[in-house]
Amino acid sequence: MEPALSICQNDKQPFRRTNIMKRLACSLLLLLVPSACSGQAAPGVHEKTHAARQTPAVVKEAAAEAAPRVNATHVVTLRKLVGKTATVYGHVARTGKSSRSGHQFLNFANTEFTVVCLAPDVARFTRGAPADLYQEQDVEVTGKIELYRGKLQIRLREPPQIKLTEPDKRPTGHRTTEPGKPAKFELRQIGRDAWMSPAGLTYRGRDPAGLTRLEHVLRHARDDPKRDGPHGVFDGGADRTLAVIDEAWRKAQEERIRPDVEGTRSAYLVPLGRRIGYLGGRTGASRRNPPLSRVFIVIETDTKNVVTAFPR
Numbered sequence: 544m545e546p547a548l549s550i551c552q553n554d555k556q557p558f559r560r561t562n563i564m565k566r567l568a569c570s571l572l573l574l575l576v577p578s579a580c581s582g583q584a585a586p587g588v589h590e591k592t593h594a595a596r597q598t599p600a601v602v603k604e605a606a607a608e609a610a611p612r613v614n615a616t617h618v619v620t621l622r623k624l625v626g627k628t629a630t631v632y633g634h635v636a637r638t639g640k641s642s643r644s645g646h647q648f649l650n651f652a653n654t655e656f657t658v659v660c661l662a663p664d665v666a667r668f669t670r671g672a673p674a675d676l677y678q679e680q681d682v683e684v685t686g687k688i689e690l691y692r693g694k695l696q697i698r699l700r701e702p703p704q705i706k707l708t709e710p711d712k713r714p715t716g717h718r719t720t721e722p723g724k725p726a727k728f729e730l731r732q733i734g735r736d737a738w739m740s741p742a743g744l745t746y747r748g749r750d751p752a753g754l755t756r757l758e759h760v761l762r763h764a765r766d767d768p769k770r771d772g773p774h775g776v777f778d779g780g781a782d783r784t785l786a787v788i789d790e791a792w793r794k795a796q797e798e799r800i801r802p803d804v805e806g807t808r809s810a811y812l813v814p815l816g817r818r819i820g821y822l823g824g825r826t827g828a829s830r831r832n833p834p835l836s837r838v839f840i841v842i843e844t845d846t847k848n849v850v851t852a853f854p855r
Contacts, residue, residue, distance in 0.1 A: 610685055615651040621695050624688045631656060631697060632683035632708055636778035637766055637821065638674035639832055647674040648832065649682075649699070652778045654818060655834055658684050659691075660699040667701050679780065681708045692831070728782035730757075742789035745848050756849055760788070763853040766823035774824030775835055775854035787819050788852045791838035804844060811840045812855065820854030 613620050615633030636652035645662030660673045670676065684705040686697035699705060730738040730746075736755045737747040746757040754762075764784040766776045777784040791813040794800070802809035818834040821827060835854035842849055 612683070615656040616654045618654060618656070618695065621656060621688055622690075625690050625695075626688065628685065628687050630683050630685040631688075632681070634681050634779075635677045635679065636780075637776065637823075637832075638678045639766065639768065639828060640672070640674050641828060642768070647672060649673060649677055649684075650778075650821060650832060655694050657694065657696045657831075658699050658705070659696050664698075664700045670702070673699060673705070677705070677707075682706065683708050694831075728785045730785065740785060740789050742792050743847050744789060744792055744842075745846075747848050756851075760784070760849060760852050763820075766827070768824065768828055770824035771826075772824060773822060773826050775820055775839070776823035776827075777820040777854055778818070787815070788838060788840065788849070791815060791840060791852075795840070802842075807844050808850060809842055809844045811838075811842075813838045813840065822854075 610628045610630050611624065612630045612632065613624070615621075615631050621629070621631065631651075633651040633654065633656070635649045637650050639648040639650070641647070645665065647660045647665055649658035649660075651657070658673075660668075665672060668676070682705055684697055684699060686699065686704055689696050689698065697704075728740075730740055733739050733745070734747070736749060737745060738757055739745050746755065746760065749755050750759045752759075761781050761784060763775055764777050764781045767774060777787060779787075791811075794815070795802075795811045795813045800811055800813060802811045804810075814837045816836065818836055819838065820835045821832045822830060822835060823832065827833070837855050838852060839855040840849065840852045
């Protein structure tokens, strides 16, 4: 046991000398740089180190928190923010995909605001294409407000820019019976292949292709990107489509709008003073789906039987 003890005692000498040398070196450094041995960074060092540690995601998150949050329907406010970063929220009434360029579009309800995702950026969305993920969803998107051919847009470059909104953050004025669900539009069935709306319009019978008149009208509640020629599409789905047609019919009666009569058909063109749909089909896609604000209603003359109705 003694040899082992003597080895340990001999080893203590270099250890002590090393400790003394370290203390002398630290004391000398302390005289030159006071903060070096105190555990505190020199002036400016801490701040630079902290900034260097911030990841791009943290910086982006901080920028998003500082950006103003604006309803997509507040066009005047959005136009004042052109060139600046903002968070825009609202209901995605429809989406589109360009077969030629591969670009995708998210178009918000009752506004000219659009989110554009260019083909190279679509590939970053590994969970699915934006046009599929956010169709008929309430979302908020953060980015630079831009004007393209006079229309407001944000370019969607990566998934962190966009997210579904929580129920308590949904846009005011978005009618719901339950959080996140559109209000139900009540049609009353009055016979076989016949329904009546709250405004008294009737959807009765079938068209030459065999569709009921109701089915015929509701073809304009969803875009058909492959359809040739002009194709007016209502925002907001089936219930909102029928509600807007009722609204236009009531306005036509109250303001005594005169129809164009051609034999057994009477056509009304009713301006509603706001966006109610967009131009769809191939023609609409080639024009970036311009918004529409008028409702074209054709009825059987001297009745309330709807032949067709769509945005124009």
